[in-house]
Each structure stands twice: as C-alpha cells, then as structure tokens.
Amino acid sequence: MTSPLEQKKIRITGPSMVTANRTWDGAVVYRTAKQGWSTELSDSAIVTTSDEARALLAEATADDVGAVGPYIAPVELKDGGKVKPGNLREHIRAKGVTIDLQVPA
C-alpha cells in the first residue's frame, strides 16, 4: 500500500473518507459528517468527488487538537450502505493486525 504520508495531490476515484489517529491515545478515528471523530468506520462521512474530499480533509486538518495526521482513504460501499475499508492498510487499521499474537489483543 502506498503510504498516505506520501499523499500529495488530492484526486479520488471512488468513495472515500478521512481518517486519522486520535491525539490523546492514538486510536484510529474517522471524520464524521457532524464535524467530529468516531472510532467506527460506519460513522465516517463519505465523499465521492475530489472537491468534497479536499473540503473534508481541510476541515479535519483544522482540528489539530482532536486528531493527528488526517488523510483521505478509499472505502467500499456494500449493499445496504455498509462501509468497508477500501484497501489492506485501512482494513488493518480498522480490524487490527492480521497476525496471531502470543497474547490476547
């Protein structure tokens, strides 16, 4: 997965959301339509055009106290409106590591 840290131009090709890490604990959070953050991907504001993505990212970036390092990431919209991560990186961020740990996560 290309690291979003290398994300320079904002051009989306499908449904996307803005994600970041919550400042106080680093938890994965998603920007909501109510200008807040949620730990649930299903709460994320979905954008479908580059202009919308740019606006959502700008608004999220302005909340520097709430969350760190916001970026745009793809999602898949399933039947019934269910939101799924759009790539492996976001899948891992949403669901956790893909490995068997020796201790319960």
Place this chain on the structure above:
Amino acid sequence: MYAYDELDRTLINERVSEFRDQVKRRLSGELTEDEFKILRLQNGVYLQLHAYMFRVAIPYGTLSSKQLRRLAHVARRYDRGYGHFTTRQNIQFNWIKLAELPDALSDLAEVGIHAMQTSGNNMRNVTSDQWAGVAPGEIEDPRIWSELIRQHTTLHPEFSFLPRKFKIAITAAEHDRAAIKIHDIGLRLHKNGDGETGFEVLVGGGLGRTPFIAKTIKPFVPGRDILSYIEAILRVYNQYGRRDNIYKARIKILVHELGIEKFAKEVEEEWKAMGDVGLTLDHAAIEEVRSRFSYPAYEKLPHMPDELKQAAHDPLFERWRKNSVSAHKVQGYSIVTLSLKPVGGPPGDATAEQMDAVADLADKYSFGEIRVGHEQNLALPHVAKRDLPLLFKALDRLGLATPNVNLVTDIIACPGLDYCSLANARSIPIAQELTRRFANHDTADLIGRLHINISGCINACGHHHVGHIGILGVEKNGEEFYQITIGGRADENAQLGTLIGPAVPYAEVADVIEDIVEAYLALRDRPEELFVDTVKRLGVEPIRERVYATR
C-alpha cells in the same frame, strides 16, 4: 552492568518532567502537532497505524533483571502485554496512549531507562555486540567505548539536529555480531603493532532505498582520539551533507558522491584543523567509565560438569545446547541465546510474562544480566554450565528454547504493514508462514546457517539487503508483492544481496523461499558449505534457473 551516576539520573528525570509538560501542552492545544512532533520524536514516540509507538533504548544491548521487569511492567500497564525487540537494540511498544506516556517514561526512569536517541535526526542509540564483555578473544569490552560515545553525544547540540538520523555500532570481536558495516559509522576495536588499543573507522554504511556497505577511512585511530575523530566526521557531514532532500541526506550518500578517498581526506584535514578541542580522552576518563561497568564474581568451575554430562543423554537438551549455547571467555560458563522466534510467532516479540520470567532466570542463572541482540533475540551472558539443564527446562516451559538460533527460522523482520505507517506490505505473516514451513528442526539443521531478513518497505528496518535471503515488501496496483534477494550478509564480510527474479505475490513467497533452499541443498558442494557461500561460489544464476524455471 553499567551503573548510572547522579548526572545520568538527573538528566533522565529532567527529561521526563520536560516531556510531561510538552504532552500537557499538546493535549491542551497549546502545541500543534507540527510543533510537538520533533519533541515526541526526541523521546522515542512515533505515530503508527493503530496508535502511538514508543521506542525505548537498550544501550549496547545490556539490561539488568530489574530493568527487564520494568519493561514488562510498561507492556502490561500501558500497552497490550507485549513488546517488540528491534534490530537496533531497542524495544518498541505498539499501543501506548500519549496521555500516559509521561508516566511510562517516569516508571522507566526509576530504573535508568529512557527513550532518548531512539528516533529523530540525531545520534541514535550506540549499538554493540550482544556478547560484549563475555565473548572469547575479544580485544576488550566495547561497551566502555559505546558508553563514552553515548555520554558525549546525548543532547550534544551539534548532533541533535543532523541532516538525518545517524547510527554508530561498535565491535571488539573477530566475528562481527553488531553489523558495523551497515552503520553510518562502524568502529572495530583492535590493537596496532605497538599493542595500543584503537579503532578501525568505517563510514557510509546503511540500508534503506540506497544501500551501501561502509568503507574504511582510517585503519587505526587511538582510543583516546575517538571522540574527536567522530566529531571531525560529523563536522564534514554537517558541512557537506544534503539537507534539501531527505532521500539524499544520510552520510552514505555524501561518502558515495565525494568518494571514499576525498571524504577521508576531508575528515583528516578537519581533524587536524580542530586541534585540541578538549575531546582527547585521558586515561582517567576512560578508567572512570570502565569502573562503572561491573562484572560478575565468576567461580572456578570445571569445563565439563557432571550435570552437563548427564543431560547429554537428553536429545532435546543436546539439540538446544548445540544450537543456542556458546563459548564464554571464562571456563565453566556459557552464553545462552534465547530465541524469540518460536514457530508461528512474530519475530522479536516477548510477552510481559516472558520478560518477567527471563528476569527471574537472569537473577537465578546469569548474575541478573540480560542482553539484546540486533537479530531480535535475547541472551543470558553468564550462565554456569552446570545450570544449563535446569535453565533449558525453564526456557522450554516459557517457549524460549526453540533451537533455531542462526537457522532458517531465526528470521529478522520489521513490524511491517501490520503496525507501521511507512510499510507497503506485511512482514510478520510472511515470517510466521516461513517458520511453519521450516518447523522441522532436523530439516533446519540440515540446511545450516541461513539468515532470512524481511522488510515491509524500502526503509529496510528488517535489514533485507543483508539477509542471506532478503525479502522486501512492495506494492503493485494495491497488492502486496515481494522482491527477493540472495547472497547478502551483515557480518565482517558484509555485502548486499542480489535480486533473484521478478517480485512475487504474497501467497507465493513461502513457496519461492522453499524452492531457493531446495536449490541450495542440491547445489552445495558439501554439507558444511553455507547457503551464503554457495551463492558466492556459484553466483545467483544457477539458483535463479532452478527457482524460476517453472514460474
């Protein structure tokens, strides 16, 4: 062990107070993330995929049992019950909350542990041989020099805002376990013709997207001059190093572009021009640091105690002993490597329970001392041979007696895409699958010494370039692919591996590695010929043909 003095303790405690205030100001919004980032990086705090990651220094890989217990405490109290030992004698915690980090740092400071020099563009944690002070034939304990350099570089303004991070490693043994040739500066302790102790100085090694093996710029620098010589190197780097391009900012690029002769000349001229800048180490200064390292009161013990003779009838013990127990400089003692590479486990991870238990075993069998190696294993450096059978049973119960040290399943792997925000592909699941494929210890013994190193991106934290087999995760059209190199090595004969063929998808990596190993077994001219020597003798082509013929 090294005993910190009042100055060290004050420095560490002041750093905790400072960071506590910085975190408070960040959480209140007084500091922006841009302002805070450089401050958190100076305290080992990264932001990764799932959370903040906290990297703690284990200077020259030496820990006391008390310190290891405290690391276990941090894992349990502030994290998810485990830690990950890295390729540079650090430990990382993956799930730390920023709001709790000052408390974690404070708890560590009580036992003299900190996170300074574990991240940021400064002089990083000076690493060394994990067998320092106990390896037979060693010139002298390289940790004394590591500590002298640490003291000089910690918070040194000239070394705190370098063009990029800067890593030094030191070895004093014939066999290089510290991988000095892949460091910005590699120091090899040796004696000159007059019996004087000093260093061969190598510069410009490093991996990442532009890998280089370090080259010698001076065959002998007397020990007393090593600080001033390092300073001269850093001055040349600071003067000419690129600050405009992060990918060209490491000293290896400067050495490559100037040429080693020109670089060496610049350093020599700078060193001479510096004159006496108060950095010459007098005998007293060296002895002061030396005196702060304590060594066990070894007993006079037989070379072959009865306990060892009796245990030799146990094939499981014997397999482990032959694999994981190494010669010690003192008769009757051994160095025991504790494999953190169980079959199916994440390489380099240890649970809090394991850390506590190892600390207890260190107290019981190793004078309370533990070592951490860059291969992501632990070691007990002072084990009486008579105690080996009991130690084996205890380690086996803890899952720390896998007899695979230096074998095909002793894999070095970075955290990869499961944790790291820079990664393009996963590393750990690849390592886990390979350990399952080669789980049979007879097969692993038959294969012999073989280092597989895996990195999840070009930054090469898993040292893939210098793996006998190197695996690099890349991304192609949103899918994980892996480039495979063979013939690399990180020891005194360090060299970079050669690409063996086109990148392969995630699901095929283990198959390809199995085929490479099978090709080696078919091509080696005798069982003692190591994988890396077969590649050296034959080149890549015969192995490539066998592996890719049907692909």
